[in-house]
Amino acid sequence: MDQRPRLEDVAARVGVSTASVSLVLRGAAGPSAETRRRVLQAAAELGYRADRAASMLARRRRHLLGVLLDVRNPFHAELVEEIQVEADRIGYEVVLSTLTRSHDEDRAVASLLDFRCEALLLLGPDATAGALAKLAAQVPVVVIGREVREESVDVIRPADDIGVDAALNHLIELGHGRIAFVDGGAGVVATTRRRGYRTAMRRAGLPTQVIPGDHTEEGGLRAGRLLAATADMPTAVIASNDRCAVGVLDAFVRAGIDVPGEVGYIIHLISFRYI
The missing domain is CATH 3.40.50.2300 (Response regulator)
Structure with a gap:
């Protein structure tokens, strides 16, 4: 069973509504300075952490970037680090899906789609240009490291x-x-x-x-x-x-x-x- 503290637990500890707790934790205007202090103190004492997945489901935009990479390729790790830095700067989260002996490219991309990512960054994909164009019809796609002659697919690659x-x-x-x-x-x-x-x-x-x-x-x-x-x-x-x-x-x-x-x-x- 999930024993993680809930928003309701924080509200009960402080004696305020869950709406007030939510406003405090989101940094929104409304609650008084004293209420903010008590809510933050209660959240810390209870070890409360926001359910990011539930929060994203409640919003139209999920702010998730899906990244396909080969776990055996050290250069992909370098690229992912830079992607994560830039994602942090603009307030996005990164979902990684890796290629392994048992996890091929089709399955890895399907996993990213299951997470309902807003866009996909594909590092050196082997899919055909036609397959990538079909994928780009579902979600914005950026291919990194290879040439793709499809207008719907953005490409970043070396010469x-x-x-x-x-x-x-x-x-x-x-x-x-x-x-x-x-x-x-x-x-x-x-x-x-x-x-x-x-x-x-x-x-x-x-x-x-x-x-x-x-x-x-x-x-x-x-x-x-x-x-x-x-x-x-x-x-x-x-x-x-x-x-x-x-x-x-x-x-x-x-x-x-x-x-x-x-x-x-x-x-x-x-x-x-x-x-």
Whole structure:
């Protein structure tokens, strides 16, 4: 049974109406200074906490922002922290729904809709543009980290292909001609980065070398082992995301390859945040 103190308990302790208690706790005008003092004292003594869910149900606006994130992605945690800071500033609460081995994207989004969030912030979703447009017809949607060509969907994203292009130009200017790319998997962002790599390499007249990977350290470790075992090692490596880059670096260290350093090769390990 729920033994939490209720609004009625505070009112009974002070000897005033529940309406007066509600006004005091909401900071609204009406009750006298003495009544406010007694109500706040009684609420503290009883350990009363307002039922936020019930309060939100009573209002037309719930002031809830739903955020979809991958619990395995450290960069998503950084983004959520900034989202929470800004939500606090404007008086909103944040509801998190995470992607895990047993909680896929459809189920995570459905959970946010069940909470009747006023808007959804989706960090790197894999849903099709059409599916996102249908979702945006129900509630405002902001996609963070990937391109979506739908007018109803707001998008915040880095220029992934331009970033890869700039990194490759830097490596080429340093004299690197064998530059491998550790792929980030089948996601939309990874696809954009892979395309940027191939385009830049073709423009420079250099051969491409795409190594399978994903967005985990284990995937990067496997890719690094493949590279370390090749007879013609690349002189530079671009990893599609940070976690994969860490795995590649781990594999190179275990293989006795100094990064960065000169052990027959100069290896530059460059990473881009996976969003």
